[in-house]
Amino acid sequence: MRVYCGYGWPAVIENDACTPSGEPNPNLYYLTCPYLRRELAVLEDGGWIERVHRMALQQQALRKQLAAAQREHAALWRRKAGRDWPGPDERGPRIAAAGDDLAIKCLHAHFAWFLVNEDHEVGQVLLKAIGERWCRDDRCASLSL
Numbered sequence: 802m803r804v805y806c807g808y809g810w811p812a813v814i815e816n817d818a819c820t821p822s823g824e825p826n827p828n829l830y831y832l833t834c835p836y837l838r839r840e841l842a843v844l845e846d847g848g849w850i851e852r853v854h855r856m857a858l859q860q861q862a863l864r865k866q867l868a869a870a871q872r873e874h875a876a877l878w879r880r881k882a883g884r885d886w887p888g889p890d891e892r893g894p895r896i897a898a899a900g901d902d903l904a905i906k907c908l909h910a911h912f913a914w915f916l917v918n919e920d921h922e923v924g925q926v927l928l929k930a931i932g933e934r935w936c937r938d939d940r941c942a943s944l945s946l
Contacts, residue, residue, distance in 0.1 A: 804916040806834055808941040813913045818882035825887060827894035829878055830913035836936035841908045844930055853923055854905045866922045868902035870914060871895040 804813040812834035816826050832838055857864045875893030879885065886893040895902065897910035905911065908927060915924020928934060 802830070802917050806935045806941065808935075810834070810941055812837065812935075813916045818878050825878075825882070825894065827878070827898035828896075828910055828913075829874065829881065830910070830917055832909045832913040832916075834935075836940070837912060837931070838909060840931045841912055841927065844927065845908050849908060849927075849930065850905050853908070853911075853926060854903065856926065857903050857905070857923070863922050863926070864903060866920070867905075870918065870921050870923070871899065871902040873918075874914065 802813070802815045803811050806812045810833075812832065813830050814833055816829055816831055818826060818829065820826055832841070857867045872892070874896045875886070878893040882893075885891045895904065896914055897907035899906040905923065911921065911923045912927050915921040915927070918924075
């Protein structure tokens with residue numbers, strides 16, 4: 802699964818569930834868009850990981866959807882890997898290898914999941930904070946594909 806920006810560049814790439822050496826790779830989707838990576842880094846630096854976590858604890862709908870997304874990521878990882886997650890919780894890795902269904906470990910990983918799964922409410926919260934899904938200037942238009 803790849804997601805492309807308005808300029809035709811990959812914004813999300815899909816990773817293999819395991820590295821070539823067989824080690825688990827808990828990030829099935831990786832955000833590649835420089836604009837989004839920078840915007841989410843600003844949010845992370847501003848304490849948004851904890852802020853979104855608190856929101857999930859306080860808002861039942863967000864909490865339920867986050868837990869469902871974490872379980873969906875784990876199930877997808879197991880299907881892709883063809884084996885169990887080699888950890889104490891055999892369900893599989895949550896988004897960015899978060900410790901539990903309500904943990905937010907990396908905004909970039911959640912936004913990548915959102916770009917692939919538009920119903921991911923954490924991504925919707927982050928999109929509102931960023932304001933724009935894609936950069937509005939022409940920084941990527943001049944690059945050749």
